[in-house]
Amino acid sequence: MNRPQTNRRKLIIASTSTVHGSPYLSYILPRLQTFFAGTDEIIFIPYARPGGMTHDAYTETAAGGLGEIGKKVIGLHTFSDPVRAIRNARAVFTGGGNTFLLVKQLYENGIVQPLREAVFGGLPYFGTSAGANITGLTMQTTNDMPIVYPPSFDTLGAVSFNINPHYLDPDTRSTHMGETRETRIREFHKINPQAVVGLREGSWLHVSGEHITLEGELPARVFEQGKEAYELPEGSQLSFLEHEIMG
Amino acid sequence: MNRPQTNRRKLIIASTSTVHGSPYLSYILPRLQTFFAGTDEIIFIPYARPGGMTHDAYTETAAGGLGEIGKKVIGLHTFSDPVRAIRNARAVFTGGGNTFLLVKQLYENGIVQPLREAVFGGLPYFGTSAGANITGLTMQTTNDMPIVYPPSFDTLGAVSFNINPHYLDPDTRSTHMGETRETRIREFHKINPQAVVGLREGSWLHVSGEHITLEGELPARVFEQGKEAYELPEGSQLSFLEHEIMG
Known part of the structure; x- marks a missing residue:
């Protein structure tokens, strides 16, 4: 595909929803308060959860976390037309679980392309774990088990590398x-x-237009084809990784 | 698919090729000596290896291990007609690496169905790691990263459960x-x-016709849908797990 313009992107791509010993999302809530300042309503994509917990219950968990900063959270599964819901969304949060399951359901519901377009159009997107993984070019660096067979491993490509x-x-x-x-x-x-x-x-990437900044407490480990893996400290710019693949 | 008769099966399904601190295959060579007693020639399937090591080099590694018990090892990649090579094989060994890559290449080379038929027909099959995983109904309980997209997750189904x-x-x-x-x-x-x-x-399953026996030094952990996971000691029969899914 032709790569869309990147200057309107707004994403937070987070390794995890929860750090050991603290409540759901609490470590990142101060950051989300700024990130989601423009809206009170966030669409939650619960597809990654493999059962045991319903989409309703998972959405309640998300609502509990984001309620702490005054946000209203609505599950995407409650809309009869999820594509339209994505197109009309003011902000989106995709929670973690199993990436294969998430990607399969995004495709089955016809969400992949509309979500990609919305993200490149400036929709604020927050993803944790599986929800972070799908912001990359493909889901192929997931840690999850292939419990279902998705129609493709291609994901949003909101950033031109993998997570x-x-x-x-x-x-x-x-x-x-x-x-x-x-x-x-x-x-x-x-x-x-x-x-x-x-x-x-405990780390995340903040994407703001062309800028991609590592935030949180820890360095990231970067893997480039044909190079030794290396560490980048908090505050680093990672946009150079996009130019490599595009150039 | 209709399940073939199982009474001719001969497999060793091993967790790993190598246990910590000992040479390639050495922990299981005494067992393989008996298992492969009927033939001096073993076809090796090197497809799982994701590069860095050529198929030739990987086959040499396998040949080095199995050479210790006097076997000649020939890489499947050296045959112009791999399907025919499988049909004519006296014994097969599939080595480990990445399961997604292995399954993709098995399908691309048209090997899945001929290998399945050969195994149910009595071809002695030894698999380690990814080569063990594919003896199950599907590859969906692999630990590997989805570095390539295979046309299906269905595998040999030589046993009616997953590994x-x-x-x-x-x-x-x-x-x-x-x-x-x-x-x-x-x-x-x-x-x-x-x-x-x-x-x-260090553990493996020995499949002999209808019998499936846990061998090696350690208990296996068994997961059945809707039950607590449990341990089975060395020497246990596991064929009851097949009856559950077939019944």
Whole structure:
């Protein structure tokens, strides 16, 4: 596809909804208060949750978190026409769960292209975990199990690289022979060219037009094809990763 | 599909090729000596390896391991007609790597159905890691990253359940919010009915006709839809898991 203009983008792409020992979303609420200052109403996409919890219950969880900063949250599943709901939305939050399930349902409901267009048109988008993963070019650096078969691995491409949420450093004490996260991403790069940003829990990317800034408490780990992985500290600009793939 | 007769099956479905601190395949060579007693020649399927190592080099590794018990190993990639090679094979070994890549190439080379038929016809099949995963009904309980998009997640169905290789117990010290393996498999069961056998490194299933026996040093962790996960000790029969899904 032709890449749309990026100068209206507004996203927060967060590794996780919850950091250990604190309530849902609480670590990032001060940041969301500024980010969502322009609207009181946020559409919540609950599709990633694999059951056990209904879409209603998941939306209530999201509403509980965002209610702390005075926002009203409406589940996308409550609209008879979800495409229209996305086109009319003032802001969107996509929660975590299973990325395969999320992507399958986004396609089945015809949401992928309308959501992409809305995000490039300036719709404020906040995503955690699976909801962060889908802002990348593809979902192929998810950590999730393929519990359903989506019609494609292509996602929003709101940023021109891939996201690895819940990035986890190798456990040097381990004798386990399964691949580490870093090994898996290196395998991804045997086949796919785009950079991968490993976001540790408590970190997020703030995308504002052309600018992509790492925020939160921790450095990110960046993987580029054919290079050693490296760390970028909080406050770094990551937009150069987009120019690489576009150039 | 109609399930074929199972009385000719001969498989070893192993969690891993290598246990920590010992050479490639060495922990399982005594068992393979008996298992492969009927043939000196084994076809090796190297497709799972995502690059960095060529199919030739990977086949050499396999040949080095199986050479210790006097077997000749030939890479499937060296045949101009791989389907015919599978049909004529005396024994097959599928090595580990990335399951998505393995399954994609099995489909692209038209190998899935011929390999399934050969296995149900009595071809001795040994698989480690990704090569073990594909003996299940689907590859959907892999731990791997979706670095390529296969045309289907359906695999050999040589056993009527799914395999989770490199099964890893939850790390009770962890503060990480990413899902544990057990949580991922529970999510799988929100959508899929078949049992999942979590094979710890150093364990394998020996399938002989209708009998499926857990061998190796460690218990397996079994996940059935709607039940608490439980442990089965070495020597257990697992064929009851097939009857559940078929009944």
